[in-house]
Amino acid sequence: MALALSTLSLFLFFLPGIAFKRAYLSSVFSRKVKFSGLLDEVFWAVFPSIVMHFIAVATIRLFSAMSGVPFDFASVIDVIVGDTNYRDGLATYLLYCISVIGMAFVAGHVSRRIVRVLKLDRRFRLFRFSNDWHYLLSGEFLDFPEVPDHPEEVSFKLVNVLTQAGGETMIYIGELIHFTLSDDGGLDTVVLKDAKRRFLSDDLVENRYYDIPGRYITIPYKTILNINIRYFYLEELTGVEDGQDLL
Numbered sequence: 001m002a003l004a005l006s007t008l009s010l011f012l013f014f015l016p017g018i019a020f021k022r023a024y025l026s027s028v029f030s031r032k033v034k035f036s037g038l039l040d041e042v043f044w045a046v047f048p049s050i051v052m053h054f055i056a057v058a059t060i061r062l063f064s065a066m067s068g069v070p071f072d073f074a075s076v077i078d079v080i081v082g083d084t085n086y087r088d089g090l091a092t093y094l095l096y097c098i099s100v101i102g103m104a105f106v107a108g109h110v111s112r113r114i115v116r117v118l119k120l121d122r123r124f125r126l127f128r129f130s131n132d133w134h135y136l137l138s139g140e141f142l143d144f145p146e147v148p149d150h151p152e153e154v155s156f157k158l159v160n161v162l163t164q165a166g167g168e169t170m171i172y173i174g175e176l177i178h179f180t181l182s183d184d185g186g187l188d189t190v191v192l193k194d195a196k197r198r199f200l201s202d203d204l205v206e207n208r209y210y211d212i213p214g215r216y217i218t219i220p221y222k223t224i225l226n227i228n229i230r231y232f233y234l235e236e237l238t239g240v241e242d243g244q245d246l247l
Helices: 002-024 038-067 073-081 086-117 132-138
Strands: 156-165 168-181 187-199 216-220 224-232
Touching (some): 002 038, 002 086, 038 086, 132 168, 132 187, 156 187, 168 216, 187 224
Antiparallel strands (some): 156 168, 156 224, 168 187, 187 216
16 A cells, blocks of 8 residues: 555656656647657656746745645655655645646746747757748748748738649648648648639740639648648838828
């Protein structure tokens, strides 16, 4: 019984790291990060737990000092090491673990938000999430250090989508306005605005593009063979006096 309780208490001790990781990777485009091996997996499970416990202990000690309400850390340690007096501190240990797990879950969401706002995932490969489709189709990959082009903001994206369905190969061209990502980290659909299409076999035909009824078209990824993306950004004209002809 004591051995089983010690195993359970040890699992609860490292559970904050798992909660932190789940919260950090809860966004659709960030289901996972690029790990290089088993050691990285273990590191990202254990290290956040240790950090969360240090923060929790410091917070609880500060709260106890300010409020005058004592917290029995000795009973928590007894449960972890499987001491004979562990029953007396079991409730205290469970309350402590629930608090730390909740703190880790919130910290995971906040950390992901900080990484995104400060663009750390674009600047440093260490923070980069695994879904390359998000970076590519959103234009964020232009901020990668290894990419030579660095526009301040992408205004719109014009794409050529090569598809195959029913034995026919067709090219769609239009403005990319939306895309959806699948739960496994891949691309699910792309949505084009004011798109046109043509058969690949009509390459040498004049006026070979056909208008598509409707303003938007959704193309499932399972039919896509290739995607070509062109990024455009608009520059604001300055130094133009009122009434001056721009042409």
